[in-house]
Amino acid sequence: MAHCSTFIFRTHAMRHSSSCLVLAAVLALPLSLAGCTPVGVAVGAGATVGSVALEERGFEQGVKDRVTEAAISKSLFDYNLDAFADVGVEVVEGRVLLTGRVDKPEHRVEAVRFAWQEEEVVEVINEIRVGTSDDALADRGKDAWIATQLRTKITLDSQVKAVNYSAEVVDGTIYLFGIAQNESELKRVVAHARTIENVRRIVPDYVRMKDDPSRAG
Incomplete structure (x- = not known):
């Protein structure tokens, strides 16, 4: 299984009605998928919706990124959990960073394909490695x-x-x-x-x- 940082989404940070709708979509997704990475850390308090309002990208964009991040992770895991268990997904302003490891080159390509399926995505950066670690x-x-x-x-x-x-x-x-x-x-x-x-x-x-x-x- 992937090593994930589990993040708590705080609804008290909601400021705009349009953002509330986006946040509801985040909350509807499994928390284990939101911000799930092989060894990923949202540095500082950036992993929570409560702190998104403090980020440079702004509250609404931050929540959209969380939704996109969770949706990509869910798509990967639904498609093949074993293949993508060690793949991390981070999204900032629609830019997707994929990291981690997969066993086969075709899985690396598939990860990019799933990322581009999300309409908010404007760029995909693929740093996924192929092959297993010795330890x-x-x-x-x-x-x-x-x-x-x-x-x-x-x-x-x-x-x-x-x-x-x-x-x-x-x-x-x-x-x-x-x-x-x-x-x-x-x-x-x-x-x-x-x-x-x-x-x-x-x-x-x-x-x-x-x-x-x-x-x-």
Whole structure:
């Protein structure tokens, strides 16, 4: 089974009637699917709807992303739970980041196909690896520890808005995802990641800047 972070959705954060309808759709999905990842951590409090209003992407977009994330995960698991049990899904502003492992190349392709079936998706980033780890259980334990350490470090850093970041860790590789206030902030997050034991690689490429023109609309 996949290693998942289970997130609590708080309805008291609802502000707009249109967003309430989207949130209802999230609540109708199994909680175990929302934000489900191999070793994924929504850094800070970003995993809850209660904190979505604090995120750079805004409350309504954040809830839409949660719905899309859960729907993709559900589609993958409904299609073949064994094949996609170790695949993680993160969605930020319609951009989908797929991470984890599958046994066959065709499963990697299928994951992308399922992601594109959701109408809110504007981009799919495929970092899924093909093949099994030599010591999967030990690797998962290390990955979980890395993710927890990173979450703690950037949450305690007053110069980082941790709520805007998520991190997927696969075999010691940290995939950063989200929205940075500026390059300086992102460099601080990367610097924190470099201090963590057993980190093999850091991929910050998928974090967008707050003022990135591509975020418009």
